[in-house]
Amino acid sequence: MSQRIALVTGGTGGIGTAIVKRLSKMGHKVATNYRDEARGRAWQEKMKAEGYEVTLAAGDVSCPDQGAAMVRDVEKQLGPVDILINNAGITRDATFHRMTPQQWDEVICTNLNSCFNVTRAVIEGMRERKWGRIVQISSINGQKGQYGQANYAAAKAGMHGFTISLAQENARMGITVNTVSPGYIGTEMVMAVPEEIREKIIAQIPTGRLGTPDEIAYAVSFFVPEEAGWITGANLSANGGQYMGW
Secondary structure, X not given: OOOOEEEEOOOOOHHHHHHHHHHHHOOOEEEEEEOOHHHHHHHHHHHHHOOXXXXXXXXXXXXXXXXXXXXXXHHHHOOOOOEEEEOOOOOOOOOHHHOOHHHHHHHHHHHHHHHHHHHHHHHHHHHHHOOEEEEEEOOOHHHHOOOOOHHXXXXXXXXXXXXXXXXXXXXXXXXXXXXXXXXXXXXXXHHOOOHHHHHHHHHOOOOOOOEOHHHHHHHHHHOOOHHHOOOOOOEEEEOOOOOOOO
């Protein structure tokens, strides 16, 4: 595979870091964004110590102007973005009858609107070059819903509609658009949940364990190579069998 320029939003998190490493191992030049510069630089140094050269660009992807500026910064440092992984995401959990407009808006803006903000900034270049790979990181809860996550589930389900529409519009331009929907992954956030609650979650997973960030990164990498050029508008569920659908 020829070397490409890859941008992973939210790349400093658990799943994001695994995706950054996987794409780097595939030979690509990889960039990600940060909102907190000190934290971003510390992460970059840690990655460098592990042998990964990752480009950083400032930008809150929930903001259209910042998302576009971040893409311009990445392209100035590395070149045109060929591979985009829309991975940025947050949670603001509450049952709907207690959910505030702020909790709704923050999740929709960061998890769903960011897909528009960043993809819009790269799509025309991909169309001109007639090659591109776009992957959204959705969630099992965007497929089956989840108590206390109406905002999160709505955003993650919205990614699927975004994916299949964008895939249809750009299929003839050499651009594939797909989604990966992780189940419960052993990230710091999940491991911080009380053990008794984690055990209840694991009891619902047929494989009997949480997934790993590396397993999600592998799922993402499936959609990236030249050989995946005929796969578009697809969703790859990576959830240990917890939710199965056609």
